[in-house]
Amino acid sequence: MSEKDQYKNRIELLQGTLDMLILQTLQWGPQHGYGIVQALRLRSGDVLQVETGSLYPALHRLERQGWVQSEWKQSESKQKARYYRITAKGKKQLASDLDRWEQIVEAIGSVMYVKPEESAS
Amino acid sequence: MKWFPGFGFQRRNRELQEEIDAHLQMAIADRVARGETAEAARQAAVREFGNIPLVQDVTRQMWGGGWFEQIGRDVRYALRQLRKSPGFTITATAMLAVAICANSTVFSWIDGTMLRPIPGARDTDDLVSLQRGERNFSPTPPFSYLDYRDLREQNHTFTGILAYHHDWITLTGGALPERAYIANVSANYFDVLGIKPVLGRFFLPEEESRPVPNVVLGYSLWKTRYAADPAIVGKSIEIARHPVTVIGVAPEGVVGAMPGIREDLWVTLDPLGTDVWRMTHRSGGAVWLNVIGRLRPGVSRGQAAQDLDTVMHNIVAAFPDDHLGDNRITLDPMWRSPFGANGYMAATLPILLAFAAVVLLLTSANVATLTLVRFVSRRRELAIRQSLGANRIQLVRQMVLEGVVLSIVAGAVALVLTSWTSKTFAWFFPANSNPLILNGSMDHKVVIGIAVSSLLAGMLCGALPAWRSAHAPAIEVLKAESASISGGSRNRKLLSGLVVAQIALSLPLLVCSGLFLRTLRNLAGANPGFEQDHILTASVGLNIAGYSHDEELVIRHKILDRVSALPGVKVASLTDWIPMTLGHKGDDAYPEGYVPHPHESLQVYHAEVAPRYFESLHIPILEGREFTPDDDEKAPRVLIVDQTAARRYWPGQDPLGKRLRIWGGLFTVVGVARNSTHMLVNESPEPIVYMSFFQVGYETIVQVKTEGNPVDLAPAVENAIHEIDTRLPVFDVRPMRESTQMASSFAVIQSALAGMFALIGLVLAVTGIYGVVAYRTQMRTHEIGVRMALGASRVDVLRLVLLQGLWITGIGLALGLAFALGLTRLIARLLYGIGANDPVTVASVVTLLGAMSLVACYLPAHRAMRRNPVSAIREL
Numbered sequence: 001m002s003e004k005d006q007y008k009n010r011i012e013l014l015q016g017t018l019d020m021l022i023l024q025t026l027q028w029g030p031q032h033g034y035g036i037v038q039a040l041r042l043r044s045g046d047v048l049q050v051e052t053g054s055l056y057p058a059l060h061r062l063e064r065q066g067w068v069q070s071e072w073k074q075s076e077s078k079q080k081a082r083y084y085r086i087t088a089k090g091k092k093q094l095a096s097d098l099d100r101w102e103q104i105v106e107a108i109g110s111v112m113y114v115k116p117e118e119s120a121s
Numbered sequence: 122m123k124w125f126p127g128f129g130f131q132r133r134n135r136e137l138q139e140e141i142d143a144h145l146q147m148a149i150a151d152r153v154a155r156g157e158t159a160e161a162a163r164q165a166a167v168r169e170f171g172n173i174p175l176v177q178d179v180t181r182q183m184w185g186g187g188w189f190e191q192i193g194r195d196v197r198y199a200l201r202q203l204r205k206s207p208g209f210t211i212t213a214t215a216m217l218a219v220a221i222c223a224n225s226t227v228f229s230w231i232d233g234t235m236l237r238p239i240p241g242a243r244d245t246d247d248l249v250s251l252q253r254g255e256r257n258f259s260p261t262p263p264f265s266y267l268d269y270r271d272l273r274e275q276n277h278t279f280t281g282i283l284a285y286h287h288d289w290i291t292l293t294g295g296a297l298p299e300r301a302y303i304a305n306v307s308a309n310y311f312d313v314l315g316i317k318p319v320l321g322r323f324f325l326p327e328e329e330s331r332p333v334p335n336v337v338l339g340y341s342l343w344k345t346r347y348a349a350d351p352a353i354v355g356k357s358i359e360i361a362r363h364p365v366t367v368i369g370v371a372p373e374g375v376v377g378a379m380p381g382i383r384e385d386l387w388v389t390l391d392p393l394g395t396d397v398w399r400m401t402h403r404s405g406g407a408v409w410l411n412v413i414g415r416l417r418p419g420v421s422r423g424q425a426a427q428d429l430d431t432v433m434h435n436i437v438a439a440f441p442d443d444h445l446g447d448n449r450i451t452l453d454p455m456w457r458s459p460f461g462a463n464g465y466m467a468a469t470l471p472i473l474l475a476f477a478a479v480v481l482l483l484t485s486a487n488v489a490t491l492t493l494v495r496f497v498s499r500r501r502e503l504a505i506r507q508s509l510g511a512n513r514i515q516l517v518r519q520m521v522l523e524g525v526v527l528s529i530v531a532g533a534v535a536l537v538l539t540s541w542t543s544k545t546f547a548w549f550f551p552a553n554s555n556p557l558i559l560n561g562s563m564d565h566k567v568v569i570g571i572a573v574s575s576l577l578a579g580m581l582c583g584a585l586p587a588w589r590s591a592h593a594p595a596i597e598v599l600k601a602e603s604a605s606i607s608g609g610s611r612n613r614k615l616l617s618g619l620v621v622a623q624i625a626l627s628l629p630l631l632v633c634s635g636l637f638l639r640t641l642r643n644l645a646g647a648n649p650g651f652e653q654d655h656i657l658t659a660s661v662g663l664n665i666a667g668y669s670h671d672e673e674l675v676i677r678h679k680i681l682d683r684v685s686a687l688p689g690v691k692v693a694s695l696t697d698w699i700p701m702t703l704g705h706k707g708d709d710a711y712p713e714g715y716v717p718h719p720h721e722s723l724q725v726y727h728a729e730v731a732p733r734y735f736e737s738l739h740i741p742i743l744e745g746r747e748f749t750p751d752d753d754e755k756a757p758r759v760l761i762v763d764q765t766a767a768r769r770y771w772p773g774q775d776p777l778g779k780r781l782r783i784w785g786g787l788f789t790v791v792g793v794a795r796n797s798t799h800m801l802v803n804e805s806p807e808p809i810v811y812m813s814f815f816q817v818g819y820e821t822i823v824q825v826k827t828e829g830n831p832v833d834l835a836p837a838v839e840n841a842i843h844e845i846d847t848r849l850p851v852f853d854v855r856p857m858r859e860s861t862q863m864a865s866s867f868a869v870i871q872s873a874l875a876g877m878f879a880l881i882g883l884v885l886a887v888t889g890i891y892g893v894v895a896y897r898t899q900m901r902t903h904e905i906g907v908r909m910a911l912g913a914s915r916v917d918v919l920r921l922v923l924l925q926g927l928w929i930t931g932i933g934l935a936l937g938l939a940f941a942l943g944l945t946r947l948i949a950r951l952l953y954g955i956g957a958n959d960p961v962t963v964a965s966v967v968t969l970l971g972a973m974s975l976v977a978c979y980l981p982a983h984r985a986m987r988r989n990p991v992s993a994i995r996e997l
Binding site for chain 1 (some may be wrong): 137139140141143147148150151168170171175176179180182185505
C-alpha cells in the first residue's frame with residue numbers, strides 16, 4: 001500500500017524536464033542527490049517533489065552522457081557524499097533544453113489562451 | 122548473487138550503495154533537526170526514499186556498459202524474481218525438464234542409430250546401401266560376388282563399393298571356445314568406409330578372391346580375448362579350428378558396416394579356398410553379399426542408381442538364366458538402409474520425436490499460462506519500471522530472460538537425465554540371436570539439440586506473456602485501484618488460447634497412444650499360426666565350430682536322439698530358423714515350367730526343418746505329409762510349401778508332386794502346411810517353402826516341445842548336447858515365447874513412449890485448465906459476491922464458472938480432433954487390427970479428456986459457489 005500511495009501523488013514530469021531541472025540546480029554550484037531534491041522542493045514552493053527512483057537514474061545517465069561530473073566530498077555536516085558538478089557540455093545542453101522548454105510553454109500557452117474573437121472568425 | 126562480477130561493476134555498485142546511504146543519513150539528520158525521534162526519522166526517510174533495490178536496479182541500467190554486464194544484470198534480476206516464487210520456479214523447471222528430456226531422449230536414440238549408422242566410418246552421408254530387386258522389409262543379401270565385382274568395376278558414379286557377409290563363428294584355440302560374429306569382406310571394405318588400422322594393416326586388393334587366411338581383429342575382441350597384445354600382428358590364431366594369421370586390428374568403436382549389428386572380426390571373402398563355388402556363380406547360394414557404395418562428390422543418389430541400373434542391365438543380358446526375377450537397383454542412405462536396424466528405426470523414431478515435440482509445445486503453453494498469471498500479478502512492478510524509463514524492449518527482454526533462465530536450468534536437468542535415459546534404448550530389445558548394439562548416444566548433437574529446444578521453449582513460455590504484459594499502459598495500471606480484472610481482456614483471451622492449445626495438443630497424443638496400446642494388445646493376442654508356449658529352442662554351433670560334414674550329420678542325429686529321450690520332452694526336432702525373430706532366409710525359387718514376368722520377384726522365404734517340426738509347433742499339414750527321417754541326403758529332394766506359396770505358384774491346381782528349382786536343384790512338393798507368421802504379426806503373407814533339414818540344413822537349432830515350463834528344461838537340454846561333445850557351442854537357449862518378443866519390440870517402444878507422452882499431455886492439459894479456471898474465478902470473487910448479493914443462486918454461480926471452462930474445453934477438443942485426424946494418418950502403417958480413426962478410441966479419449974476437464978472446472982466452481990457473498994465482496 002505504501003508504494004502505491006507514494007507513487008499516486010507524484011507529479012509526472014515531462015520527459016526531459018527532470019534533466020533540465022537537475023542541470024539548472026547544479027548551475028548554482030555542485031550538489032549531492034539529497035541536496036538536489038531539497039533545492040527543487042524549496043524553489044518550487046513544495047510543488048516539485050522529485051522521486052529518488054527518478055533522480056538517481058537520471059544523475060547516473062547525465063554523468064554517462066558527460067553533462068555532469070561527480071566526486072566524493074565531505075558536506076558541511078561532515079557527511080561524506082557524492083557531489084555532482086555541471087560540465088561545459090552540460091551547460092550547452094541546459095541552454096538547448098531551456099530553449100525547447102520555452103518553445104513548448106509558448107506553444108501550449110497559445111493554445112490555452114486563445115482569444116475568443118480570433119477563434120470565432 | 123555475483124554473476125559475471127566485473128571489477129568496475131562491483132566498485133560502482135558499492136558507490137551507489139554509499140550514495141544512497143548518504144542520502145538517507147542526510148534526510149534523517151534533517152528530520153532529527155526538525156525534532157523527530159531518531160527511529161521515526163529513520164523510518165520516514167526510508168519510506169520517503171522508496172523501494173531501494175528497485176531504485177538501485179534502475180540506476181544500474183543507466184550505466185550502460187558492455188552487453189555482458191547488461192546481460193549479467195538482467196540475469197541477476199531474473200534470478201531474484203524466480204527466487205521470489207519458488208513454487209512457480211520449481212514446477213515450471215520440472216515440467217520443462219521432463220519435456221526437454223522426452224525430446225532429447227528420442228533424439229539421442231536417433232543419434233545413436235540413424236545418425237551414426239556406421240561408427241568410425243568417414244562421411245557416412247556419402248554412403249548408400251544397394252538393393253537388387255523387390256524392396257521389402259529386412260531383405261536378404263542381394264548380390265553374388267561376380268555381380269558385385271562387375272558393378273564395382275563398371276560404374277562411373279562411386280569412389281568405391283564394398284561387399285560383406287557376416288555370420289557367427291567359433292573362435293577355438295584358446296582355453297575356451299568363444300562365439301564371435303565374423304564378416305567376410307571385400308578387400309576394399311575398410312578403405313571405402315574410410316577406416317585406418319590401429320595395428321598392422323587391412324586387406325590388399327590381390328587378397329580378395331584368393332585363399333589367404335588373414336584376419337583383422339575388432340578392437341574389443343583384441344582387448345578381451347587377446348589381452349590387447351601389442352605384438353598380435355603376424356601371430357596365428359584359430360578360427361573354427363583353422364589357423365589364420367592376424368594382419369591388423371581395427372580402431373576402437375569400429376563394429377562393421379551393418380547398422381545396429383556388431384562384427385567382431387573380418388576375413389576376406391574366401392579365406393580358406395573352400396567357397397570357390399560361391400565365388401564363381403551368380404545365382405542361388407552364390408547370392409550372399411550385402412553391398413554398400415560411396416558416392417562420388419556431387420553425384421546424387423538418383424544418378425548413381427541410374428548408372429548402376431545400366432551396368433546391371435548388361436549383366437542380366439549376359440547371364441539371363443541367373444537373373445530371372447526383378448533386378449532393378451535401388452539405393453538408400455544409411456540412415457534408412459533396409460539392411461540392419463535402421464529400416465525399423467526410420468519407421469519408428471521420427472514419429473516418436475514428433476510426439477515429443479508436441480509434448481514440448483504443450484509444456485511451453487502450460488508454463489506460458491503460469492508465467493502470464495505471474496506477470497499479471499507483477500504488473501504494478503512492471504509499470505513502475507516502465508515509468509522510470511525502462512522501455513518496452515527492455516521489459517520484454519527481461520521477462521523473456523526469466524523464461525530463458527528457467528529453460529536453461531531445465532535444459533541442464535534434462536541433460537543429466539538424458540545421459541541416463543539415452544542408454545535405456547537397449548532395454549526394449551529382448552535377448553535374441555543377433556549381435557545387436559542398438560543404443561542411444563549422448564554426443565554434441567544431443568547437447569546442441571537440448572540447448573536449442575530449451576531456448577525455444579524458454580522463448581515460447583517467456584516471450585508471449587512478456588509481450589502481452591509489456592503492452593499494458595503504465596499509467597493505467599498504476600491508477601488501477603484493484604486487481605479485480607485479470608489484467609484486461611487481452612490477457613484473458615491469451616490465457617484461454619493457451620489452455621485451448623494445451624487441450625488441442627494433448628488430444629492427438631492421447632488418441633495415438635490409445636491406438637498404439639490397442640495395437641500392442643492386438644499383436645499380443647494375435648494367433649501367429651504356431652505354438653509359442655511350451656517350446657524351448659537352443660542353438661548348437663555345429664557349422665561354425667569346424668566339424669566335417671559327416672561329423673555334423675552324426676552329431677545332429679545324436680542330439681535328436683538324446684534330447685527326445687529326456688524326461689519332460691514331448692517332441693524334439695531340429696530347424697535352422699526361428700519365426701518372428703526379425704531374421705529370415707530367402708532365395709529365388711523357380712516353379713518348373715513357370716515363366717516369370719519381367720521384374721517379378723521370385724524370392725521366397727525358406728526354412729530347413731527336421732521331422733516332427735510341424736507337430737511340435739502345431740502347424741497342421743493340410744495336404745500330403747510331414748518330413749520323415751527317410752528324407753535324407755540319399756533320398757530325392759523334397760519340399761513342403763505353405764498355402765501362400767501353393768496358391769501363388771499353382772493356383773487352382775494340386776501342388777503335391779509339383780517341382781521347384783532352387784539353387785539349381787529340383788525339389789518335389791510333398792506337403793502343404795497352413796500359413797503361419799514369419800517375421801511380424803502385421804506382415805503381408807509371403808510364400809515360404811520348408812526343406813528337409815537332413816537334406817540341406819545349415820545351422821542347427823534344437824526345438825523341443827515340453828510338458829511343463831520350457832525354462833526348467835534348459836539345463837537338461839544343454840547337458841544332453843554337451844554329453845555328445847563338450848566342445849559343442851550351445852547358445853541362445855530360451856523359450857519360444859521370449860524369442861518371438863523381438864517381433865513386437867517396436868510396437869512396445871511405440872506404445873510405451875506414446876503412452877508416457879500422452880500421460881504427460883493429459884496431466885498438463887488438465888492442470889492447465891484447472892489453473893486458469895481457478896485463477897479467473899479467484900479474480901472474479903468480488904463480482905461473484907455482488908451477483909450473489911443481488912440474488913444469483915449458487916447454481917447460477919456454478920453455471921457461470923463451469924460454462925467458461927467448458928467453452929475452452931469444447932474449442933480445445935474440436936481443434937484437437939482435427940489435429941488428431943491428421944496425425945493418426947502418420948502412424949496408420951504402424952497399427953495392427955485397428956483403424957487410424959478408430960471411433961471407439963477417439964470417443965473414449967474425448968470422453969476422458971472432457972471428463973477430466975469437467976472435474977478441473979468443477980473444483981473452482983464449487984469453491985466459488987460456497988463463498989460467503991459478504992466476504993467475497995470485501996475481497997478485492
